[in-house]
Amino acid sequence: MKKLNVLVLLLVCLSLTPPTLAAKKNSDPVGPKALNSRISQLPRQELRAGETRTVRQLFESQKLLRDVYAKFYTFWNLHDFKKFQKTKQAQLNILLTLLNKYDLEPPVAPDSYGTFADSKHMELYTNFVKTGRFSLFEALRSAATMEDLSIYSSFDCLHKADNRDLRLICRTMTETSRDNLQEIKDLLGSYGEKLGGNIWMW
Secondary structure, eight states: OHHHHHHHHHHHHHHOOOOOHHHHHOOOOOOHHHHHHHHHHSOOOOOOHHHHHHHHHHHHHHHHHHHHHHHHHHHHOOHHHHHHHHHHHHHHHHHHHHHHHTTOOOSSOTTOSSOOSSHHHHHHHHHHHHHHHHOHHHHHHHHHHHHHHHHHHHHHHHHHOOOHHHHHHHHHHHHHHHHHHHHHHHHHHHTTOOOOTTOOOO
């Protein structure tokens, strides 16, 4: 588990810059269906090269969570994992709407499982699945780590992005991951465990 924690922290440090605290307060959560509709209706704006890379990275990161949750559900038959998987599928659908709007191809087929264009995401997937197979507790801790990483990525997006569509998505992703993280904390609490280690508490 320590090896996985170090790996996650290293990848975060290499790929992200620290988000500002102001981004944390800038939330205007919108449900997935409403957000899909809003993004489709809003006029297109400039999407810079850096923002295009961000969209692709966010797509793979949300796909990572969806795919790992699918594995965790098969391991432990815990309904919460299926619920979390659905929340990440909803985020993927929103990102697909954004990609289509700006005539961009997804980095990997959205209906594929366990495959990623980015080797870092492939490595994370392999390690999370390996760790989550060990015990339900480790699966829940891995889930918390993934949601925390998703929150950090969303903050980083808000810190850097100007495109209105992308900012809307990142705010909604933040709220979704916060909700999931709280449920995971409650689940761990029901087993008499508390989060610690590398978990950031936003």
